[in-house]
Amino acid sequence: MIEFGLSRRLTEIVTVTDARMERILRRAGWPLRRIGKPHALGNTLAVAGYLDVSVESRARVRSAGGLQGPVLWAPVALATA
Numbered sequence: 001m002i003e004f005g006l007s008r009r010l011t012e013i014v015t016v017t018d019a020r021m022e023r024i025l026r027r028a029g030w031p032l033r034r035i036g037k038p039h040a041l042g043n044t045l046a047v048a049g050y051l052d053v054s055v056e057s058r059a060r061v062r063s064a065g066g067l068q069g070p071v072l073w074a075p076v077a078l079a080t081a
Contacts, residue, residue: 002030002061003072005053012050019045029060 005013015032017025022032032049039046051057062068 001051002053002058003070006055006058010053012053014048014050016046016048019047022047022049025051027064029064030057 001013014035017032019038025032030051032047032051034047034049036048
């Protein structure tokens, strides 16, 4: 999501997710900045907030996940004749 956001020149993503996913995002180095209080939706506690889209947030998530480079795409070497 961060790589795609950077490719589209986004600075933030607004999302609604459950509290369990919020904890996963925090552990991955990509904390949610809450918009309001959590709300119960059925059996789920839903939270809404902003996620930062930046080179810094991408670096934190890559570090936490042990990733060395892009996950969506990578430069392709063109064959030379």
